[in-house]
Amino acid sequence: MTTETAPDATPPILEIDGLHTTFHTRDGVVRAVDGVSCRVHRGEVLAVVGESGCGKSVTALSVLRLIPSPPGRIEANAIRLDGTDLLELSPRRMQAVRGNEISMIFQEPMTSLNPVLTVGRQMNLVIDSHERLSRRECADRTMEMLGLVRIPSPEQRVREYPHQLSGGMRQRVMIAMALACSPQVLIADEPTTALDVTIQAQILNLMNELREQFGTAVVLITHDLGVVAEMAHRVVVMYAGRTVEEASVADLFRTPRHPYTQGLLASVPRLAAERETFEHRVRLKEIPGVVPRPGGARRGCLFAERCGYVRDRCRAETPPLADSAPGHRAACWETDRVASAARA
Amino acid sequence: MPFVDGPQGDAAGKVVRPPMLSVEGLKTHFPVRKGVLSRVTGYVYAVDGVSFSIRKGETLGLVGESGCGKSTVGKTILKLIEPTEGRMRVEGHDITDLGPREMRPFRRTMQIIFQDPYSSLNPRMSAGSIVGQPFVIHERTAGRSWEERVAELFERVGLRADQMRSYPHEFSGGQRQRIGIARALALNTKLIIGDEPVSALDVSIQAQVINLLMDLQEERGLSYLFISHDLAVVEHISHRVAVMYLGKLAELADKREIYLNPLHPYTEALLSAVPVPDPAASKRKRIVLEGDVPSPIAPPAGCRFHTRCPYVEPRCRIEEPAWREVRPRHWVACHLR
Numbered sequence: 001m002t003t004e005t006a007p008d009a010t011p012p013i014l015e016i017d018g019l020h021t022t023f024h025t026r027d028g029v030v031r032a033v034d035g036v037s038c039r040v041h042r043g044e045v046l047a048v049v050g051e052s053g054c055g056k057s058v059t060a061l062s063v064l065r066l067i068p069s070p071p072g073r074i075e076a077n078a079i080r081l082d083g084t085d086l087l088e089l090s091p092r093r094m095q096a097v098r099g100n101e102i103s104m105i106f107q108e109p110m111t112s113l114n115p116v117l118t119v120g121r122q123m124n125l126v127i128d129s130h131e132r133l134s135r136r137e138c139a140d141r142t143m144e145m146l147g148l149v150r151i152p153s154p155e156q157r158v159r160e161y162p163h164q165l166s167g168g169m170r171q172r173v174m175i176a177m178a179l180a181c182s183p184q185v186l187i188a189d190e191p192t193t194a195l196d197v198t199i200q201a202q203i204l205n206l207m208n209e210l211r212e213q214f215g216t217a218v219v220l221i222t223h224d225l226g227v228v229a230e231m232a233h234r235v236v237v238m239y240a241g242r243t244v245e246e247a248s249v250a251d252l253f254r255t256p257r258h259p260y261t262q263g264l265l266a267s268v269p270r271l272a273a274e275r276e277t278f279e280h281r282v283r284l285k286e287i288p289g290v291v292p293r294p295g296g297a298r299r300g301c302l303f304a305e306r307c308g309y310v311r312d313r314c315r316a317e318t319p320p321l322a323d324s325a326p327g328h329r330a331a332c333w334e335t336d337r338v339a340s341a342a343r344a
Numbered sequence: 345m346p347f348v349d350g351p352q353g354d355a356a357g358k359v360v361r362p363p364m365l366s367v368e369g370l371k372t373h374f375p376v377r378k379g380v381l382s383r384v385t386g387y388v389y390a391v392d393g394v395s396f397s398i399r400k401g402e403t404l405g406l407v408g409e410s411g412c413g414k415s416t417v418g419k420t421i422l423k424l425i426e427p428t429e430g431r432m433r434v435e436g437h438d439i440t441d442l443g444p445r446e447m448r449p450f451r452r453t454m455q456i457i458f459q460d461p462y463s464s465l466n467p468r469m470s471a472g473s474i475v476g477q478p479f480v481i482h483e484r485t486a487g488r489s490w491e492e493r494v495a496e497l498f499e500r501v502g503l504r505a506d507q508m509r510s511y512p513h514e515f516s517g518g519q520r521q522r523i524g525i526a527r528a529l530a531l532n533t534k535l536i537i538g539d540e541p542v543s544a545l546d547v548s549i550q551a552q553v554i555n556l557l558m559d560l561q562e563e564r565g566l567s568y569l570f571i572s573h574d575l576a577v578v579e580h581i582s583h584r585v586a587v588m589y590l591g592k593l594a595e596l597a598d599k600r601e602i603y604l605n606p607l608h609p610y611t612e613a614l615l616s617a618v619p620v621p622d623p624a625a626s627k628r629k630r631i632v633l634e635g636d637v638p639s640p641i642a643p644p645a646g647c648r649f650h651t652r653c654p655y656v657e658p659r660c661r662i663e664e665p666a667w668r669e670v671r672p673r674h675w676v677a678c679h680l681r
Contacts, residue, residue: 051546051547051548051549052517052546152635166636167410168636169636196409196410196573196637197409197573197575197614197617197618198409198613198614198617198632198633199409199636200617200619201616201617201630201632201633202632202633204619205632223546223547224619225547225621226576226618226619226620226621227619228621229619229620229621229622229623229625230619230620230623231619249623250623250624253621253622253623253624254624263548264547264548265621267547267548267550267551268547268551268576268621269551269554269576269577269579269580270576270620270621270622271575271576271579271603271615271618271620282580283555283558284551284554284555284580285551286548286551286552286555287548287551287552288552290516290518290519290549
């Protein structure tokens, strides 16, 4: 049992319990998500961090049951939204959950908006399919949402098509659509990765304001540790389909207890305004090697080949995700050594 | 158009070498055609008067947001795109008007690494022949077989020589970028233009490639023009940094100056917008710019940044600020400084 660092003891709004998502391909079974469990509370931002191919997006798509089957296959003890197991819902009921109780924002706003519908039309579609509103009320809600995400002159924008909008504007439309039915959970998959930093700052501010206003729980999927530090309350770090560490954002950055997290934090270049020294020839810390091939052997710790703390046991036995400090879980046999190195 | 920092020399007046690359008043405009007759109805002012120089062994970082013209600067310097106006000199030789044949000796010294390691390698060629092509084209192997030279390059960039026979799809993103680097190093390279060379890579791999680039610079005295939107990466690798906005430079200075003492409001906003990977850092004052970057087809009059500038004054809307050296080696285009 884990001790949560959540503000209160209320039950989590979203709980993923033992998720395994596999893809059956010609080259064998790929375990994209291999036993991930986590929970998110109301008003909380949970960041899911990891590199490409670590399974973070597949986790999100699995929650929404958007994995095409075949070849994909979702297995879990449960994925509970406010107590209801989503895996047991009929496709029809699930359809009513998507966009209504759980919404998703994707990385590429251009490819996730319908290019042949006007902004107003696609927003109306979302609202109309979930709520019994008159056409007039629908249109009003659309305007209200576009105003909320600060789209200038919304009455003009509703008549425009996605290609007429800038990248930042499209992402605002995505957010407006995602929040139109006041979902309980918002899953944001790399929501600002395709945007410039000044636009990213606008969007992150906006997401924070809206979260505070509506109390929406946010699952923020990202590879950007800067975004994590600024937005998240808690963090799950994934590697090769498994959760390797979970902690509050402060604990994770202060004392990483998994060598992979430690390596990630050390390999990011930082802005000097935060650093005192300004030496030029500082080498970045590298994590040697590459991520294991999907579909490869999955014995022992999957990070062992790249790990500086590796011992024989790591290659033979898979370390469980265990409490390593209060509210801080890590899947590592050598977690104490890692933590003391982090403190040093 | 003033020269950014002319041939360097000390006060004693010693004979100085010309910089590796100097660019003066560079403009690259693209015509916009419309209608059945494809009449030119306007221009995209992609690069609109940019001046800088890069010394031997130096890295100049060029940062800016998408569409600001930074990639066009890189491609124009290599004459992959013809400049509309301005001068480009390589070690003092003016290459602006050279034809393809006359450019050949310069092509041996200037190379480019692209952002996307997936689309910049020919999928039908083995990694070895991709890296070996420059030798074949320029017939320069100094008596040895090109395979031998390629094997050396592979080892240097951290690939195994036996991977020469593999094809690009068999490599990971980071390894492909190493192939791109090996190809750029094949000839007598002195200047490498990196167009977002690490942006597509995961952080742990990004660190490996950045370290490799810095090691190679030290070993071979390479000069880099490092084009990127990532301010932290640019800070790490550069000696000097130029900030570009809508086709023009807003600021250019030594790294320390730019990051600790930014003078242009745009640089200031850009730096404050970067999320810092440290939750314990006291929340900085963030300048959130309103709106989007205007279109380079119709750039705003006066200062191009005035539509988003938090400190805008009436004259910023009318008068274009001059490119001035407001402190030694610190150039900025802003009325307020």
